[in-house]
Amino acid sequence: MLAEDSVLLREGLISLLERLGHEVVAAVGDAPALVAAVEEHDPDIVVTDVRMPPGFQDEGLHAAVRLREGRPALPVLVLSQYVQRTYASDLLDSGDGTGIGYLLKDRVGQVEEFVDALCEVADGGTVVDPEVVRQLLRRRRDPLERLTPREREVLALIAEGKSNGAIARDLVVSEAAVGKHIGSILAKLDLPQADETHRRVLAVLAFLRA
Amino acid sequence: MARPGFLLSSWPWRSAAYLLTGAVSGVVVLVGIVTAAVCGGVLALVLVGLPLLVLTALSGLPVAWAERHRLRLVDRAPARGQHRKPAAEGLWAWLTTRLREQATWRELGYAVLFAGLLWPVDAIVVTVALLFPLAMATTPLWLATTGGGEEVKVLKLWTVTTWPGAFGFVVLGTAFLGLGAYVLGVAAGARAELTRLLIAPRDADMGATVVELTRSRVRLVDAFEAERRRIERDLHDGAQQRLVALTMALGLARLDAPEGPLAQQLAKAHDEAGKALSELRELIRGIHPKVLADYGLAAAVADAADRSAVPVDMDLELPGRFSQSVEAAGYFVVCEALANVGRHSGASRARVSGAYRDGRLSLKVSDDGRGGADAAAGSGLTGLADRVSALDGRLSLSSPPGGPTLLCVEIPCELTEAAERCA
Numbered sequence: 001m002l003a004e005d006s007v008l009l010r011e012g013l014i015s016l017l018e019r020l021g022h023e024v025v026a027a028v029g030d031a032p033a034l035v036a037a038v039e040e041h042d043p044d045i046v047v048t049d050v051r052m053p054p055g056f057q058d059e060g061l062h063a064a065v066r067l068r069e070g071r072p073a074l075p076v077l078v079l080s081q082y083v084q085r086t087y088a089s090d091l092l093d094s095g096d097g098t099g100i101g102y103l104l105k106d107r108v109g110q111v112e113e114f115v116d117a118l119c120e121v122a123d124g125g126t127v128v129d130p131e132v133v134r135q136l137l138r139r140r141r142d143p144l145e146r147l148t149p150r151e152r153e154v155l156a157l158i159a160e161g162k163s164n165g166a167i168a169r170d171l172v173v174s175e176a177a178v179g180k181h182i183g184s185i186l187a188k189l190d191l192p193q194a195d196e197t198h199r200r201v202l203a204v205l206a207f208l209r210a
Numbered sequence: 211m212a213r214p215g216f217l218l219s220s221w222p223w224r225s226a227a228y229l230l231t232g233a234v235s236g237v238v239v240l241v242g243i244v245t246a247a248v249c250g251g252v253l254a255l256v257l258v259g260l261p262l263l264v265l266t267a268l269s270g271l272p273v274a275w276a277e278r279h280r281l282r283l284v285d286r287a288p289a290r291g292q293h294r295k296p297a298a299e300g301l302w303a304w305l306t307t308r309l310r311e312q313a314t315w316r317e318l319g320y321a322v323l324f325a326g327l328l329w330p331v332d333a334i335v336v337t338v339a340l341l342f343p344l345a346m347a348t349t350p351l352w353l354a355t356t357g358g359g360e361e362v363k364v365l366k367l368w369t370v371t372t373w374p375g376a377f378g379f380v381v382l383g384t385a386f387l388g389l390g391a392y393v394l395g396v397a398a399g400a401r402a403e404l405t406r407l408l409i410a411p412r413d414a415d416m417g418a419t420v421v422e423l424t425r426s427r428v429r430l431v432d433a434f435e436a437e438r439r440r441i442e443r444d445l446h447d448g449a450q451q452r453l454v455a456l457t458m459a460l461g462l463a464r465l466d467a468p469e470g471p472l473a474q475q476l477a478k479a480h481d482e483a484g485k486a487l488s489e490l491r492e493l494i495r496g497i498h499p500k501v502l503a504d505y506g507l508a509a510a511v512a513d514a515a516d517r518s519a520v521p522v523d524m525d526l527e528l529p530g531r532f533s534q535s536v537e538a539a540g541y542f543v544v545c546e547a548l549a550n551v552g553r554h555s556g557a558s559r560a561r562v563s564g565a566y567r568d569g570r571l572s573l574k575v576s577d578d579g580r581g582g583a584d585a586a587a588g589s590g591l592t593g594l595a596d597r598v599s600a601l602d603g604r605l606s607l608s609s610p611p612g613g614p615t616l617l618c619v620e621i622p623c624e625l626t627e628a629a630e631r632c633a
Contacts (some may be wrong), residue, residue: 006447006451008452009454009455012455013458013460015462016458016461019462051446051500056443057503083491083495083498084500084509084513085513086500086501086513087501105454105487105492106457106488106491107488108454108457108458108461109454109457109461109480109484109487110461111458111462131488135517136516143589178555
């Protein structure tokens with residue numbers, strides 16, 4: 001399920017997704033059509049642009065937030081040209097924060113990473129663009145002040161949607177060490193006991209809202 | 211006055227009334243000023259007279275006020291004084307403001323001139339141009355009453371004993387009366403012009419010019435802002451989308467490319483396209499940040515604070531959205547200030563606070579750096595100060611050597627939208 005007003009990009013994304021073995025059940029060009037198409041097709045995931053007709057403001061994002069109000073479990077991946085966290089946090093506040101992705105459009109060029117992120121979101125994960133994460137890391141505020149620099153690094157990578165294995169590879173440490181860092185992060189952020197995936201999502205949310 | 215209907219219009223009467231009231235009030239002013247000055251001067255020896263002297267100095271105020279009203283008799287253009295509004299309430303603030311104003315002393319000068327010179331001139335003109343011809347024209351009346359039908363002296367110069375002679379003076383007096391009307395008109399006109407020059411400058415034309423200039427400046431700023439938004443939109447819908455499509459195509463091509471020099475070339479091209487895309491994104495954000503249009507000033511300032519090299523504490527309480535030009539001016543001032551904090555201040559912390567009170571949006575950016583910032587020294591603040599002043603706002607910078615630096619912006623504005631969407 002795809003919503004993007006630029007024909008060029010819409011066609012490009014369709015061919016990219018089909019090429020990698022995904023099916024695009026509908027591709028639309030504006031926000032009202034997106035809402036209607038979701039009603040009709042009930043897709044596994046929605047990929048939408050932020051800025052779309054009719055107003056060329058943030059209709060796409062608002063349509064996504066509204067869709068999530070009706071179907072909290074509907075995975076949504078928003079493609080954006082803006083690094084600003086304000087856009088991402090509106091989206092993350094919708095539903096329980098699972099199955100959400102906020103990526104810069106640049107990322108679709110990294111074809112494999114893009115599709116990985118897509119699958120992660122479809123499976124209920126949370127993925128935030130590394131660029132947005134970098135911007136957030138510059139802010140030194142509670143409750144993140146309590147984390148060590150290394151733990152912040154790990155948290156940033158979690159926010160980008162990486163698995164423990166991938167984080168271990170990125171930081172050149174053992175997976176067990178990553179696990180320990182994550183345990184410590186979850187403890188320091190006072191997150192409630194729950195299953196591992198959900199707590200990771202909560203940690204990311206805490207990170208974004210700080 | 212050159213028009214044929216002048217004699218029959220109300221203007222001769224208005225001129226006469228102007229000069230006549232001038233002569234009468236001049237006497238009152240003379241008596242008042244002399245009395246106050248003499249009493250004040252004498253009593254000054256025992257200090258009681260000092261306030262009275264101050265009052266004398268201020269006597270120009272009521273005189274000028276009355277004169278400006280009297281001016282309406284012969285001059286329909288509005289006559290306004292040039293006094294400022296005192297900065298604070300209370301008698302003391304009013305007194306100090308008035309005593310420091312040039313207008314007050316001009317008005318005192320006018321009052322003295324009025325009491326010493328102008329009213330006698332008024333009186334002479336009225337006597338010669340109005341009373342003399344009147345006296346001549348009414349000769350038969352005098353002859354019949356005071357002269358007992360035998361003899362009367364006209365203006366104490368000519369003796370008239372006969373009725374035909376008396377009626378001759380009527381004709382002569384009427385002719386002089388017509389002539390005198392012109393004299394009155396000229397005298398009153400000259401007198402009014404002098405009054406205007408001294409205590410009620412003709413600022414109406416100038417005022418209109420200033421209003422028009424101010425409006426056109428606001429229009430220019432708005433046009434400038436609209437142009438930036440248009441450029442942002444064009445870049446976003448055009449170049450940016452094409453670059454995204456390009457990186458996507460290159461990414462797909464890389465999937466197919468066999469290992470080797472071609473794959474390396476493709477990787478390099480892909481990389482470059484990615485860099486171009488992020489540079490373009492930064493450029494677009496600098497031209498007009500979309501978050502400002504979508505979420506308003508508070509969110510955009512929070513975003514600018516996120517990017518700042520120095521940690522920033524935020525304390526913004528804005529009840530909603532403002533007009534686009536106000537939000538843009540506020541945003542760019544904060545951006546520039548934060549950039550300066552990062553570049554020059556050596557501060558370890560900055561603070562952005564803002565509020566909307568009594569129809570004014572105020573923003574403050576402060577830091578704990580070394581100070582010594584100069585708004586005039588080639589920083590981007592000069593242009594921003596112009597932009598703020600086009601909106602009738604004020605930008606002030608206080609930065610003593612050793613710090614801290616505090617930059618304040620105040621812009622009078624109205625809320626355009628309540629706070630439902632402000633993040």
